[in-house]
Amino acid sequence: MEDPFAPLAEAYEAWYETPLGAYVIGEEERALRALLPPGESLLEVGAGTGWWLRRLPYPRRVGLEASPAMLRVGRARTPEAEWVLGRAEALPFPEGSFDVVLLFTVLEFVEDVEKALEEARRVLRPGGALVVGVLEALSPWAALYRRLSERGVPPWAQARFLAREDLQALLGPPVAEGEAVFLAPEAHPPFPEADRAGRRAGNRPALYLGRW
């Protein structure tokens, strides 16, 4: 099977250096940190280029990634993590291996969402935290990504779009929730003002996070 992330790996983080991209990823980091519990070990399923693994404060960090291209970049940029090539639906770890398992906007790209969630729970220690983030299907960002998907633009051509309701139908009510990025892709600065406006306008956020 082709790797839809192959053309994207090298430049994957470049957008975070634009003014809007920096604002967006900063807001997402704030929401993610607020939701992550303390612990010794974290597995990130779909760790990409290692953006979160470089930033999160767990002594043991493991990144599982299905795209060889992304994993190559991730391993080079984030050598302090352990990297494993593999699929979310078949995690190569014994049960109860991790305090925290993170799936950050990766269910959009897996083949089997239910199997991926089942595997995440299997490798979590009893009482551990499953933290899942999705690109909210009802946010203005999803409108843009759907349009790119329709046009065959990678990685969106292969994506599905999940709303918080879909996650809750799969996992039940979360223990805690987070949201970030209420502004739209064409917002102009100052972005904090645009973000507050997006919330007032009734926008769904680009990122919905839940902890189970």
Added chain:
Amino acid sequence: MEDPFAPLAEAYEAWYETPLGAYVIGEEERALRALLPPGESLLEVGAGTGWWLRRLPYPRRVGLEASPAMLRVGRARTPEAEWVLGRAEALPFPEGSFDVVLLFTVLEFVEDVEKALEEARRVLRPGGALVVGVLEALSPWAALYRRLSERGVPPWAQARFLAREDLQALLGPPVAEGEAVFLAPEAHPPFPEADRAGRRAGNRPALYLGRW
């Protein structure tokens, strides 16, 4: 072929009586009126239940509608208009028949967008006005409609989504433009405030209108 509007015809206008629906259709009417030129005759392609035909001030008003169910409701509610069952791709009128041809969120549902626009231009008198409105593909409303489309909800299951850029690629730069409804489907009142916030957040409007 099945009529995807058949289950919707009777209740099609009911949403306009909800607080949000009334605000949305009011804003759309304001934008549409600002764009329509004076004239003797108007053809609305995809006239639905006659909502616009009842409101627009042209002495001769003709509604073309492809859904027998919608046309039946339209004819009963708007008897002052002439009603014709037919397809946008094959308008049963001689060339140069109308001062104004209106296509209001109907290109989303036709089989052949280019042919429908070609036909609209053919039946327009020289110097007449073609006015086209689309459900902006990048607005938060499109995110909602795409989700309904994916789930097979009529009429969205059969819909395509066009942005202003698509229209302009088909028709060239418009003579005049209009926009309405920057708030999102989950906005809460007061709606004028939510609408201003949506504009500030960088939302595309639910309705983009152009005159050619």
